[in-house]
Amino acid sequence: MKIKYFILPLLLTAFSCNSILDVDPKTQIPSAAALSNGSNVEATLISAYSELVSDNFLGFRTRFYSELLSDNIALGEVAFGATDFTGQVALRNSNILNKDIDGVWSAAYRSIARANAVIDAIDKNLITDKTIDADKQKWKAEALFVRAVAHFELMRLFAHPFSNNPTTDLGIPIRIKDLTADEKLPRATVTQVYDQVISDLTAAASVLPDLNGNRASKWAAKAFLARVYFNKLDYQNAFVTAGEIITKGFPLTGNPNTPFRNNGNVTPIGGVLFQVVNSGNSFGGFRPASFQWSLNQTPNGLLQALFDRGVNDFRATVFFSADRYYSLKWDANIIHPPIIRMSEIYLIHAESAVSKPSPDLSA
Template sequence: MKQTILKYIFAVTVLSSAVSCSKYLEVTPKQSIDAATALENDEDLNALIIGGYSILGRGSMYGTNFLMLPELMGGDDICTWRGTFTSFREVYNKRMATINEEARRTWVSAYDGINTANLALANLDKIKDADFKLQVEGEAYFMRGILHFELVRYYAKQYVAATAATDIGIVIKTSPTNNEEDAFQILPRNTVAQVYTQIINDLTKAANLLPEENDFRASKYTAYAFLSRVYLQQGDYAKARDAASAVIESGLYVPNASVSAVFSNKNTKESIFEIQQTDQNNAGTANDGMATFYASLPGIGRADVRVNADLPDDFYEASDLRKSEWYYIGTGARAGNTYCGKWKSFSQNLPVIRIPEMYLTRAEANRRLNTNIGATPAQDLAMVVNAVRTNTTAPSNPTLDDILKERTRELLFEGLRIHDLKRLRLPTGDYEWNDNSLVFPIPQREVDATKGVISQNPGY
């Protein structure tokens, strides 16, 4: 299966590229071929799904933006942007224009991936192998679910139960664009509540359809891990706890003894889902990628994201191995500056979600609910913080603040910063958690092309 993934990873294939461009929701066909007629058998559908994984690995997706932009936007007390890219500087400064390139390409790629998933779901009858049909269906629901989730977190306000039914979210897209006629459909934005309902429905279906193990592709527990994130973002702590517990109790994932192993080795037992990269195929080859922007090493990296000099000392105990292995001081022209050591190689895989997050989520939820489902908060915290892994000791009776501090220490620079600040209703610098500047603008070309049916966000 690994060879199959690498065979198709270089392109989304004609099956997907035939249905992606720049009209409404950025899914107008580039060619006149009807996409539905191009999908004929199991191999075609497998190629389409592999194309979907390729989209997830783009620099506009998990290859860079979904992992880096949340840290830039919430970076006031953790990092500074030192690079020359105006689009990233605007994100860091919370001063994006409606033509911001990161806002545009993230929107475009996400709906491209959603369309790929919708094409697969619309053509399941072409698959002859029953088990493979269930897998493809599950993978398509998984991709569609996580991409709607990322979109609503960037382009809409934080989920608040009291206002989610009226807050404007993003466009829910559940039917494929097969041809020119489909491409001219104009759909308005749905509410935040409607989007979250769709996300949960898709990821729940994925969890029920996917196998427990699926090589380097999404599995049942990948879907549960993302469900845990979704529920936590909503503040539904019981469901976040239970989804995290399902992943933990599967027994398939364990924290590595070394905190650096998950970033320096591929597909370790700690990683629940990661973007597959090679020397030949990685986001860095297109002047994108996590190592490109984070690393400050000979021949590797632009050092555009500089860690605040006092962060390692302020956030970590002196003996904490995460401090010594995840942060380093630059040399040469960058001597004295601090950088994040999680992203050091263009060809490294990019962990998107790791088992320590599940332990931290279950610990937080149990503490908030005063329950001990699966384990006590102390037991879960000790799986992340212990003498072997971090060279530190977890509190014997951790408070909620203890757990949240460990979550920050463990997950910094992995794409959760601004999302955690929003759900916890904490500011970043002078910006409150619900400030309009912490929401991406809808790409102006999208507003113009739909004559305002897709409305712009407040403040833009």
Template sequence: MKKQILHIAVIGTLLVGGTSCEDFLDVKPEGVLLEGEAISNQADIERVLNSIYDVTANVYNGRMQAWGTLLGDNVARPRTSTFMQEVYGRNTNIFNSDVSAVYLDAYRTVYRANWLIENIDLVDVEANRRREILDEARYLRALMHFELVRYFGQPYGYTTDNSHLGIVIKTRTERELIPRNTVAEVYDFVISELKDVTKRLPTSNGVYATKYAAQGTLADVYFQMNSFATAAAYADSVIESGSYSMINTFDRYESGTNTEIVFGGRSYPSTNDNRGGSFSGFYRWDNVANPNPEFTMSQDFYDLVASNPDDLRDSIWMAVLNENAPNQLVVQSKFNYDFMDVPIVHLTKLKLIRAEALAMTGSDLPTAIQDINDIRTRAYGGTTQNLDGSESVSEILTAVRYERRVELMCEGDRGHELKRLGVLGEINTIRGADWDCPGQVLQFPSVERSNVFVLNDEGGC
């Protein structure tokens, strides 16, 4: 009864905005009838699962990634959007509807996963499929907790015991007012869930969650924790599985072309289903007579990439419009497609994780160098910029961190990366402000106000 991921006609339009405190968590999967109505067979449970994938894809359609990009140092100030300017300016508040819409969608994923887990036994489901459905739901639930804690709490390592506040761990649908969990508790929950589902999720599952998706997410989680040996091990498990291969082009987001995707949102032109719509909305510039995209690249970042004439990414992923004029813009070309697949866990990122993690532990440097060279061979159109194997650990780290900054531009990684480096003591500021100032953490939406929920400090950067 499996349907294509994120291509479910029964779901309908997702609710965004206008959500009161009373109905914040009580969001049913649109088009899916729940307990006491019509959950009567395995097909109905499958539809609920599909609705979880659907809202997950909406979270990742470019809106959440925009936060990580704007909190970094690769892009210029948004051109017109007040709410996105607040993110860039590190001054979000409870009334920022762009932030609250994504936050609520992420918790809709969590709510639906919890509902499915609580109610799957309403009907008979074949035993192996039952276990797989539950594990897929738990994977998506853990993924949302990981993403949210990185945006709404200071990073792992901000305090020595990670007792600083993160988000609320939600594992049931019951409406209740409870305080925020610590960052340590959220990470412990995410790791426990991912490790458990990794034991049973299949290695092949179409475009649905797999064992490798969970392992790749664990690599990302441990890397964010600066737990390098474990991050390298999980990345290695996925890379060496042989299930994924590097693409030779720069079309990471073009629909249907990416053999690197371990897990992600998939678009279907045949049904006019585009899962990267917000990427297009923020960045696309090639489809209008007078381009004026909301997000543009900073001149400093463009100059950095363009300073190496062999780097193809400055001309393929960026362009200069109205050069030398007062209205000059450096635009991003990575998302100039009508339909996009959205990589969430993918091979390029896993190679960058493994390379840096191995360098940080001083182990298996040849593999770290090969991972960097795999990316550089594509980026520079040949091997002229490849490392030769004689590099020191420091030189390898410089290389991989540069490649990460450029390769993952505008994919939502940069802000997290800078705060991770701040925890390591390797940077002090981001765009002139302390890397850990209050505004580097997003403010919760107004629906969270209660006498037990502590909001984040605002501004102060």
């Protein structure tokens, strides 16, 4: 009998614990509740931008790795070893333990997740604050822009180019639902990812204003759309889209260094259509030449030829050389690095003009 009476209090205690432990967390707010407030939605959107342009993503690593993979850096100066993360990238031999690569992937998908949370809150009418109704569609368009750019820039690092076998080559997982969705997504094909990116950018460009401060504008979305079409080898649409931007009349600076000398000005200058806007003492991971690896000396002596031409070729003036060649592009400790500029748009327009089905040599 004593055993029976001993068990009964234990059972009562076990059941009563449920009511004690089953309480709402005080330090966490469910997504739906958090995003019912307009200021919280905009804060989430800003945090999506923050991840997009962080040092781990567009603020530094995507462009650094692009240079590294293009053989523009003297690989002899990059430390190679089983645990050297930069060397793994240079040798195209990265693994899941590479924390720098993981940083790129994680920053991109955090940006995507936050953009999706904003889109979800607006599409499901979760925002109870009616005073911001006029801003909701613009916020959604900005979130679509962030989501598209993050997917596309990941593709350029983690997938084959579109010119390979886009319908069968695997790209990256496409995430277009709020992170609360219980999904374990497989990698989509290259074609599927490009189609989603184009859909998002097209929708964003149709809503975003011509000017939007240091956030995404209609023309920033169009610029990325031109970049995507060009990478997709869709030269007709790349030509048309780039032409629209050129017709708008954005300036093309006479000095190629101007976009990289913004002196902390958050307003884009020198034909910059979208840029990283850092706060505090951050400068997007870019540093003067004394901190950089030198450019690779190509076998055909291209860099040497440029350098020897001196003032007769402006390209030579943006390098300095002792026994190596260093780019002076980032030599001003730039605070707000440009992401996409009019110079790229003009190049896309010109190259697409001669590559499209009906070449236009006049462009």
